[in-house]
Amino acid sequence: MKTAAKAKKKRKRRVVSSGSCSASYYWQGQHTASGERFDPDALTAAHRTLPMGTKVRVTNKNNGRSVTVRVNDRGPFVGGRCLDLSKAAMAKLGGIGSGVIPVRYEVLARD
Template sequence: MGSPVRRLLRARLRTVLIVSGAAVAVLTVGAFALVNGNGSSRSAQAAQTAPPPADPPADPSGDPLAGRPGADPPRASRGKPRTPEPSPAKSPKKKRAKSDSEAAHLAKPEKKRKVVASGSCEASYYWQGQMTASGESFDPDELTAAHKTLPMGSKVRVTNKNNGRSVTVRINDRGPYAGGRCLDLSRAAMKKVGGTGSGVIPVRYEVLSRG
């Protein structure tokens, strides 16, 4: 058996060796964990910075969607053409309102009536309420006239020579009996040709129908 000093030294040496071994083991585990952590972070960084996968090779037919997963097959592989896209609906065009000159140009011309007889004379007018020679009551607001010989109901176009204004009247009375006058117009008819101011005007008459 050794001396007590040697036994004490050996005991301390064993303690130091045990503590040193435990420390080495802890350092080894820590270093391994550190190495694994760095590797994972590097892998994540590499994944983030990795370039995107290259597009598949272009199709020889020239269709940019050919060969892509999930894309519609090209028209040639379907066996029938695609339904054409509907054209956008066109808003109805608003019709432009015609001006007065265009409306007058497009209006149907008045049918010319055959003139049976014509001549020139002077015309007067009257407005007193009375019974006409045709048997009807005289109305100064109707387009009527008196003539000496034309049949009742005859239609006569009367034109004021002073201004060119015309009116068509119906004969329903006899007169006038003053010299130089061949027509006695109603007040409304005389107003149409602008002769009420003078009372007697020169006119040209055209007989459109007799009776």
């Protein structure tokens, strides 16, 4: 019998928009724009305009690794970048050593 967690994990979400840009990461402890405490070990991201709670699939163009993050903050405020990822998300993408990586992002539909 499948558990609810496994069934949820395997569910595919519909992509509502996508694009490419550069992504960076941050790790400092602070409060996010959503009001929650920033957790560098959570799979979260900052985006300038997407609604809080939006799920975004991010793929590192250099190696093909992907991760799904939840938007919980605003930023980045550096030209050419569309996402600031948590340290954990950047680690899953294999970009910690680079600091800034080219990514493809897909905004996922809310269920």
